[in-house]
Amino acid sequence: MVITFATAATGLVSSGLDLELSFSQSLQGLGISPQVAHLLWLPLPMLLVLVAAVVGVLVTVWLERKISAAAQQRIGPEYAGALGVLQPMADGLKLLMKEDVIPVRADGLLFTLGPVLVLVPVILSWLIVPFGQNLLISNVGVGIFLWISLSSIQPIGLLMSGYASNNKYSLLGGLRAAAQSISYEIPLALAVLAVVMMSNSLSTVDIVDQQNGAGVLSWNVWRQPVGFVIFWICALAECERLPFDLPEAEEELVAGYQTEYAGMKFALFYLGSYINLVLSSLLVSVLYLGGWGFPIPVEWLVGWLGQSVDAPLVQVITGSVGIVMTVLKTYLLVFLAILLRWTTPRVRIDQLLDLGWKFLLPIALVNLLVTAALKLVFPFAFGG
Amino acid sequence: MTIATSTELICFLILGAVVVIGSLGVVLLANIVYSAFLLGGVFMAVAGLYLLLNASFVAAAQVLVYVGAVNVLILFAIMLVNKREDLKPIEGLALRRLLSGGVCLGLLALLFRVALTTPWAVPGPAAVGAGATERIGEHLFTDYLLPFELASVLLLMAMIGAIVLARRDVLDADVGTGDAVNQALVEKPQTPLLIDESRS
Numbered sequence: 001m002v003i004t005f006a007t008a009a010t011g012l013v014s015s016g017l018d019l020e021l022s023f024s025q026s027l028q029g030l031g032i033s034p035q036v037a038h039l040l041w042l043p044l045p046m047l048l049v050l051v052a053a054v055v056g057v058l059v060t061v062w063l064e065r066k067i068s069a070a071a072q073q074r075i076g077p078e079y080a081g082a083l084g085v086l087q088p089m090a091d092g093l094k095l096l097m098k099e100d101v102i103p104v105r106a107d108g109l110l111f112t113l114g115p116v117l118v119l120v121p122v123i124l125s126w127l128i129v130p131f132g133q134n135l136l137i138s139n140v141g142v143g144i145f146l147w148i149s150l151s152s153i154q155p156i157g158l159l160m161s162g163y164a165s166n167n168k169y170s171l172l173g174g175l176r177a178a179a180q181s182i183s184y185e186i187p188l189a190l191a192v193l194a195v196v197m198m199s200n201s202l203s204t205v206d207i208v209d210q211q212n213g214a215g216v217l218s219w220n221v222w223r224q225p226v227g228f229v230i231f232w233i234c235a236l237a238e239c240e241r242l243p244f245d246l247p248e249a250e251e252e253l254v255a256g257y258q259t260e261y262a263g264m265k266f267a268l269f270y271l272g273s274y275i276n277l278v279l280s281s282l283l284v285s286v287l288y289l290g291g292w293g294f295p296i297p298v299e300w301l302v303g304w305l306g307q308s309v310d311a312p313l314v315q316v317i318t319g320s321v322g323i324v325m326t327v328l329k330t331y332l333l334v335f336l337a338i339l340l341r342w343t344t345p346r347v348r349i350d351q352l353l354d355l356g357w358k359f360l361l362p363i364a365l366v367n368l369l370v371t372a373a374l375k376l377v378f379p380f381a382f383g384g
Numbered sequence: 385m386t387i388a389t390s391t392e393l394i395c396f397l398i399l400g401a402v403v404v405i406g407s408l409g410v411v412l413l414a415n416i417v418y419s420a421f422l423l424g425g426v427f428m429a430v431a432g433l434y435l436l437l438n439a440s441f442v443a444a445a446q447v448l449v450y451v452g453a454v455n456v457l458i459l460f461a462i463m464l465v466n467k468r469e470d471l472k473p474i475e476g477l478a479l480r481r482l483l484s485g486g487v488c489l490g491l492l493a494l495l496f497r498v499a500l501t502t503p504w505a506v507p508g509p510a511a512v513g514a515g516a517t518e519r520i521g522e523h524l525f526t527d528y529l530l531p532f533e534l535a536s537v538l539l540l541m542a543m544i545g546a547i548v549l550a551r552r553d554v555l556d557a558d559v560g561t562g563d564a565v566n567q568a569l570v571e572k573p574q575t576p577l578l579i580d581e582s583r584s
Contacts, residue, residue, distance in 0.1 A: 141514030142440045149444040152452020159459050
């Protein structure tokens with residue numbers, strides 16, 4: 001990370017920060033061929049994103065503990081570090097130290113593969129999360145569609161671990177998780193489709209660019225209020241957060257599909273669900289809240305200060321503001337999700353499926369049709 | 385050979401091996417749950433092959449439809465009716481296996497012949513890349529509109545059929561014997577919609 005930002009400060013290009021180009025240029029200055037430079041560059045953003053995801057999870061776990069404590073008039077973790085900030089680290093270390101138990105009658109291979117299959121697609125989805133014009137791992141053309149298709153792999157991992165545990169609660173939890181994520185995927189995809197229709201592109205970078213014409217006023221949340229609510233509800237259901245945490249409902253299913261898991265395998269589930277929460281919040285901020293955009297367009301501010309957008313210092317500041325804005329919006333949404341978790345009761349399974357199929361799906365379809373109509377009638381405002 | 389082409393070749397060999405071995409496992413494994421999970425792996429490997437061909441939209445659609453929907457539904461069905469029962473031995477199993485193996489080998493021979501005799505244009509047409517999504521959309525709504533609509537009508541028919549089969553209509557009298565049915569034992573007694581009561 002230090003290397004990439006150091007090179008960013010020396011060599012900058014006009015289209016915002018392009019760390020890869022400056023990295024490979026500086027390596028070629030040392031006499032290394034472009035191909036090898038590219039090869040050396042490839043693992044860097046991946047590592048950075050892994051670290052960012054894990055740190056994001058640690059922060060979220062700490063927030064969850066503190067906010068739940070506040071909601072229940074407790075103090076929460078206090079002694080591990082200032083305000084208990086090291087508590088999530090202690091949790092993680094404890095899970096690392098624990099014995100890795102595989103039940104005797106369980107299916108060892110599937111039991112091990114299940115948590116991996118749950119975690120890998122979630123981490124892969126970080127591929128498309130942009131923190132700035134060039135600050136993402138890969139600006140793939142199918143962008144947001146890649147996330148939707150990757151998130152559909154997760155239920156297989158859940159079914160696998162539920163089945164392999166050889167425990168009725170685990171199997172029921174796995175089946176519930178799969179049913180839930182299949183039913184909420186459809187309204188989720190329809191809500192995303194309405195946004196895609198307005199920005200004429202599946203790429204997350206284009207979706208954010210399309211929202212940043214006039215700062216806070218041009219964010220998608222004003223043009224897609226219904227889609228925003230549908231997406232948020234479906235994202236919570238996909239993350240299995242309360243009020244939709246039926247797959248691991250303690251009172252009914254012990255802990256659902258993770259009942260038999262201990263140690264690092266349990267930690268993988270835990271990590272997966274929190275990374276998924278952070279990822280969903282990131283995508284809500286990208287799709288509806290202007291991504292890395294500042295409420296007042298940075299270009300205007302730079303113009304008022306009489307600076308050029310291409311000046312190296314301005315670009316570094318713009319990039320940092322972009323990262324800060326993305327993280328800020330994301331953690332506001334995480335805060336909202338945590339508050340919801342500790343203040344709302346759980347829905348029943350029939351209410352969950354009714355909400356998904358009989359309410360959200362029709363509304364999402366109508367939202368899509370209305371967006372299409374508005375796009376034809378007001379092409380200037382809805383990205384004709 | 386550059387780094388890019390050799391990486392591509394290695395990826396292709398790995399994916400091809402996964403597809404071949406995985407599909408053999410799907411057919412040959414005795415445990416149906418393993419077969420279903422392996423099928424998911426095969427679908428993923430095929431999506432990887434699409435990615436190698438620069439067709440990222442098709443790859444993502446493959447994962448979404450086949451892995452996320454078809455395979456999950458297969459697993460769902462297997463796990464919901466997961467009765468641990470010993471199946472009755474089938475008569476003449478060896479002969480049946482021999483016959484189906486022969487049919488499959490014939491199909492393989494046919495495919496090999498097609499693959500070897502077709503004059504493939506090498507290198508093929510340039511990859512469309514990121515523009516593929518738009519091209520697929522255009523084709524679906526112009527020259528492939530009829531098959532597209534026919535497929536959706538077919539799916540609608542299947543859906544209605546499934547609903548008709550899955551609905552539990554409970555009459556107050558058994559249709560065959562005429563005995564009264566105790567409606568208190570039924571989870572949700574309701575007036576039947578699909579069966580005409582005036583006839584019985």
